[in-house]
Amino acid sequence: MKFRGNLRQYEVIGRKVPKxxxxxxxxxxxxxxxxxxxxxxxxxxxxxxxxxxxxxSNGEIINVRELYEKRPLKIKNFGVWLRYDSxxxxxxxxxxxxxxxxxxxxxxxxxEMGARHRARxxxxxxxRVAEVKPADCRRPHVLQFRDSHIRFPLxxxxxxxxxxxxxxxxxxxxxxx
Amino acid sequence: xxxxxYVEIGRxxxxxxxxxxxxxxxxxxxxxxxxxxxxxxxxxxGVIGVPRQSMRFKHLQLLPYTIKICHTTRxxxxxxxxxxxxxxKKWMESAISKKLIASERRxxxxxxxRFKLMKAKQKRQRxxxxxxxxxxxx
Numbered sequence: 001m002k003f004r005g006n007l008r009q010y011e012v013i014g015r016k017v018p019k020x021x022x023x024x025x026x027x028x029x030x031x032x033x034x035x036x037x038x039x040x041x042x043x044x045x046x047x048x049x050x051x052x053x054x055x056x057s058n059g060e061i062i063n064v065r066e067l068y069e070k071r072p073l074k075i076k077n078f079g080v081w082l083r084y085d086s087x088x089x090x091x092x093x094x095x096x097x098x099x100x101x102x103x104x105x106x107x108x109x110x111x112e113m114g115a116r117h118r119a120r121x122x123x124x125x126x127x128r129v130a131e132v133k134p135a136d137c138r139r140p141h142v143l144q145f146r147d148s149h150i151r152f153p154l155x156x157x158x159x160x161x162x163x164x165x166x167x168x169x170x171x172x173x174x175x176x177x
Numbered sequence: 178x179x180x181x182x183y184v185e186i187g188r189x190x191x192x193x194x195x196x197x198x199x200x201x202x203x204x205x206x207x208x209x210x211x212x213x214x215x216x217x218x219x220x221x222x223g224v225i226g227v228p229r230q231s232m233r234f235k236h237l238q239l240l241p242y243t244i245k246i247c248h249t250t251r252x253x254x255x256x257x258x259x260x261x262x263x264x265x266k267k268w269m270e271s272a273i274s275k276k277l278i279a280s281e282r283r284x285x286x287x288x289x290x291r292f293k294l295m296k297a298k299q300k301r302q303r304x305x306x307x308x309x310x311x312x313x314x315x
Contacts (some may be wrong), residue, residue, distance in 0.1 A: 055206075073229050075248070075249070098209045100231055148248050153180035154234055163280050169285050177181045 003041070007107045009039040009067040010040035027050060027062065033106045035124055037064050044094040047125075069101040077142055078105035079132040084113060085123040092127075096139040102129055105134045182239040184250065185215065187246045189264055190237040192227065192271070199277060201268055202227040203255060206248045213237070214249070218256045220265045243265055 010032045012079060019024045028048055034040035041064060045056040078120045080095045095112065097105040113119040134146045164172070182188075188204045192215075202217030208231055215237070217227035229252070244258040258263070268274050286294065 073214070075214060076205055100208065100214075145207060145209060149186070151183050151185040152246075153183050154239065156181070159237065177179075 001039060001122055002035075003107075003110050004037075005029060007035055007103050007110065008040075009103045009106075010031055010037060011065050011067050012040055012044040012061060013063045014044060014048060014054075014061040018097050022096055028054075031067065032169075033103060033129075037066070069103070072101055072163075075100060075136050076105075077132045077134060078102060079128075079137075080105060080109045080126060081128040082113070083108065083125045083127055084119045085096055086116065086117060086119065094130065094138075096142045098142050098145055102131075105129065106108075111172050120167050182241065184234065184239065185243065185259075186248045187244045189242040189244065189268075190215065190238045191240055192232065192236060194236040195232075197227045199281075199309065200224075200227050201244070202232070202266070203235075203244055203259065203264075204237075205246070205250060205255065207227070209258055211235070216255060218252075218254065218259050218265075240268070240271075240273075 005122060011025055012032055012047055013029045015025045015027045018170065021118075027114070030044050030047060032040045032043045032047075034043055041061055044061065045059070048059070049055050049124060078097045078099060082093050082095065084091060084093065087148060095109055097108050099105040099108065110121055110124060114121075136145065137143055154176065156172060157176050158172075159176075182228055182277060184207065186204060186206065189201055190204060191199055191201050197217075200217055202215040204213045205213040208214055212285045213231055214228040214229065215227060215232045219226035230276065242262065242264050244255075244262045244264060246255055246258050250258070
């Protein structure tokens with residue numbers, strides 16, 4: 001399963017199919033990060049099967065709806081608690097991201113886990129995502145942006161010039177004062 | 178080497194990529210090392226401004242103008258500060274803006290326009306050479 005593009009957050013509600021009309025069956029709700037609703041449903045069954053005695057064949061999904069960010073233009077610090085399988089064992093991790101949306105932060109998390117730990121998407125379980133107040137942030141790469149008068153230059157700018165020649169006698173211009 | 182153009186709250190930048198290419202905006206806040214939250218009011222009538230969004234620094238060219246705003250200011254206050262500093266006017270009068278307009282014009286020329294341009298250039302060069310001709314060579 002490929003977690004391509006930007007992930008979205010879904011709320012999936014499902015239950016075991018009741019044997020008859022009188023049987024009361026509990027509903028299970030999960031928040032899933034997936035590229036689309038089809039993968040969301042698939043992951044729902046994957047997790048529910050591990051936790052409860054219900055499978056796709058004897059269950060039904062009541063509702064799938066996409067959860068949208070309440071304030072998509074507010075910069076937030078997200079704490080992501082995850083569990084992943086490395087080559088030698090399974091570990092828990094806590095990572096922090098600065099982003100506008102929860103799904104943006106989780107997308108960054110998957111990309112970072114792939115880059116830093118070679119963890120594939122199917123090996124990663126997002127346990128919890130929560131907005132963290134600036135005072136409670138722990139990671140230095142997030143703490144450094146906790147500054148209302150932030151100010152920095154852009155040194156050594158590598159500008160993407162798609163028309164640059166393959167061979168040239170001129171060094172590229174990287175200083176934009 | 179001292180830098181003059183800093184990424185800071187209120188820095189005005191030109192957008193180089195994407196659907197808002199060619200428009201200018203102000204940096205309202207910094208998301209992380211690669212991205213800023215930007216917004217730009219409309220400069221010309223009929224041209225929509227830049228709606229509040231995240232933008233990569235790689236897609237921005239910092240300009241030598243700043244406005245005085247607090248981080249994550251509301252649109253109204255941003256527009257007021259923008260107008261107070263007369264950024265639109267300064268930008269329209271700047272050399273970069275004029276060059277951009279000229280290059281846009283040049284891209285939009287049709288074959289006849291290019292022919293006319295060639296003839297105009299030839300005429301101009303001839304006039305210059307006529308003046309240079311009788312000048313004594315050093």
